[in-house]
Structure formats: C-alpha cells, structure tokens
Amino acid sequence: xxxxxxxxxxxxxxxxxxxxxxxxxxxxxxxxxxxxxxxxxxxxxxxxxxxxxxxxxxxxxxxxxxxxxxxxxxxxxxxxxxxxxxxxxxxxxxxxxxxxxxxxxxxxxxxxxxxxxxxxxxxxxxxxxxxxxxxxxxxxxxxxxxxxxxxxxxxxxxxxxxxxxxxxxxxxxxxxxxxxxxxxxxxxxxxxxxxxxxxxxxxxxxxxxx
Ligand SMILES: *Cc1c(COP(=O)(O)O)cnc(C)c1O
Numbered sequence: 001x002x003x004x005x006x007x008x009x010x011x012x013x014x015x016x017x018x019x020x021x022x023x024x025x026x027x028x029x030x031x032x033x034x035x036x037x038x039x040x041x042x043x044x045x046x047x048x049x050x051x052x053x054x055x056x057x058x059x060x061x062x063x064x065x066x067x068x069x070x071x072x073x074x075x076x077x078x079x080x081x082x083x084x085x086x087x088x089x090x091x092x093x094x095x096x097x098x099x100x101x102x103x104x105x106x107x108x109x110x111x112x113x114x115x116x117x118x119x120x121x122x123x124x125x126x127x128x129x130x131x132x133x134x135x136x137x138x139x140x141x142x143x144x145x146x147x148x149x150x151x152x153x154x155x156x157x158x159x160x161x162x163x164x165x166x167x168x169x170x171x172x173x174x175x176x177x178x179x180x181x182x183x184x185x186x187x188x189x190x191x192x193x194x195x196x197x198x199x200x201x202x203x204x205x206x207x208x209x210x
Contacts, residue, residue, distance in 0.1 A: 001198070004191040015191055018063055018180070020201030022047070023208040026054040032204065033058050041065040041084075041199055045072045052079055065147070065199060067121055074098045077106060077140075084109040084147040084180050084199075087123045089134050092141065099140035106141045109180050112169065114162045115151040122148070125169060132173070145178025145196070146170050152185065160189060167194035 005012045021029050022043040029040055029051060038059070042048035043066030052062065063082040068091050076083055077098035086092055086108055099106045110131055113122030123131055128146075135143040146169065150162045163181065170179040171194070182190025182198035190198055201208065 001187070001191075004188045007188065008192045010191065015195060016197045017204075018065075018197055018199045019204050020065065020183075020199050021051070021205065022066070022201065023210075024201075024205050026051040028205055029055060029060065030058065033060060037204075039063060039082075041201075043067075045075050049075060049079060070094060078103075080106065082107040082109070082144070085111045085121060086135075087111045087113075087121050087131075089131060092131070092135055092138060096138035096140045101140075105139075107144045108135060108141050109145045109147040109178055110135070110143070111147045111149075112166065114148050114166050114169075117151060120149065125165075128169070136175075143176065145176040145180060146173070147180035149183075150181070150186070153189075159186060160193070163189055163193035170194065 001015065001017060002012045005015060018039050018041045019032055019037050020041040039061040041063040062080045063084055064076050064080045065084045068085055070090060073091060073094040077095045078100055083095060083106060095106055111122040112128065113120050113124055116124060135141060148166050150159045151157055153159045166181055170176060178197055179195050180197040180199060181195040184200055184203040187198050
C-alpha cells in the first residue's frame with residue numbers, strides 16, 4: 001500500500017484498507033484486529049452475524065459489501081456500521097427506517113456499475129443523481145461515497161478508463177469523502193486513480209476456504 005501511494009504521489013494515510021473477511025473464520029479477524037486492523041468487510045449477512053456474535057468483545061467497524069436482498073435490510077441496518085453496496089431507492093428507504101435510533105447513522109456508499117455490465121449490481125452513472133438526492137433526504141443514514149467493482153483486466157480489457165471515470169464521478173461530488181475502489185488484483189491501479197479505500201481479502205488473509 002505504501003509503495004502504491006508513493007508511486008501515485010499520494011500520502012500513505014490518504015487511503016484506508018478494508019479487510020475483506022468473507023468465508024474466513026472469526027479467529028482470523030481477531031488476529032488481524034490484534035495487529036491494528038479495525039475495519040472488516042463481509043458479503044453474507046448470516047455468516048457475518050455469527051462472527052459478530054463471536055467477536056462481541058472487539059471494537060470492529062463492520063462494512064457490508066455484498067448483494068442486498070430486501071428481506072435482509074433489517075439485519076444489516078441493526079448490525080453494520082457501513083453499507084457499501086446500496087444500488088436502489090427501496091433499499092435506501094428500508095435501511096433508513098430500520099436503523100435503530102440508539103445507533104449512529106448508517107454510513108452509506110452507493111455502488112456504481114461503471115462498466116454497464118448487465119449481470120452486475122450497481123446503479124448506472126446517469127441514475128446516480130436521483131439516488132444521491134434521496135440518500136440526503138433520509139434520516140438514519142449518512143451518504144459517504146461511491147463503491148465500484150470494475151470489470152477485471154484481461155487481454156481484451158483495460159480497466160484504467162473505468163477507474164479514471166469513477167475518479168471523475170467521485171471528484172464531482174463535493175459532499176462525499178469515500179471512493180471505495182480496488183481489491184487485491186487492482187490495488188495499485190485503484191490508488192493511482194484516486195481511490196480512498198481499498199477492499200483487500202486474498203492479499204491479507206490468503207485464498208478463501210470453500
Ligand atoms: C471479495 C470481495 C473483495 C476482496 O477481493 P480480493 O480479491 O480477495 O481482495 C472486495 N470487494 C468485494 C465487493 C468483494 O466481494
């Protein structure tokens with residue numbers, strides 16, 4: 001990470017690391033937490049709730065980064081600190097209503113489908129303004145930024161234009177501070193293109209057990 005920041009001419013503390021712990025056991029989270037990692041990302045609600053129960057004694061910041069089914073929003077609103085994978089108004093409204101008053105507002109990133117892949121979650125860039133306006137109007141949630149899972153690099157696809165497009169989209173939003181972009185395979189490119197949070201699973205915890 002510090003090398004990626006150095007190469008991009010950025011300060012190392014300008015990018016946060018979210019440790020993606022899906023499919024890894026609670027003990028791995030405890031170990032990384034002991035080394036100073038505070039924020040963890042999970043993709044499956046019931047798996048995450050089990051680990052949270054096991055780790056009740058640890059002050060973990062929990063991020064939900066997986067697909068959101070409407071019938072899971074209550075569990076998400078009651079147990080997570082952040083949700084990065086919001087891509088529709090119905091889910092925003094449910095999270096807003098279901099966030100308990102005793103908790104701080106749920107921190108929200110809107111997921112953008114920058115490569116317009118039909119099978120992928122996320123809003124299209126032209127749908128973003130409407131969703132941003134809705135997010136600002138709802139209590140119990142706080143809009144922090146944008147999240148993206150770009151189409152991976154291959155012999156026929158250069159992901160850089162999409163990363164640059166996300167950076168531009170993000171810079172145009174004056175009230176956001178988070179661009180969640182970059183995973184193990186594209187961390188360097190993401191940092192070079194303005195990411196403020198990388199989501200790292202494999203390179204921190206090893207391959208996911210099945
Ligand atoms: C699994 C996952 C990651 C981490 O991917 P790695 O390649 O293991 O670093 C990041 N973001 C999301 C949304 C994921 O589902």
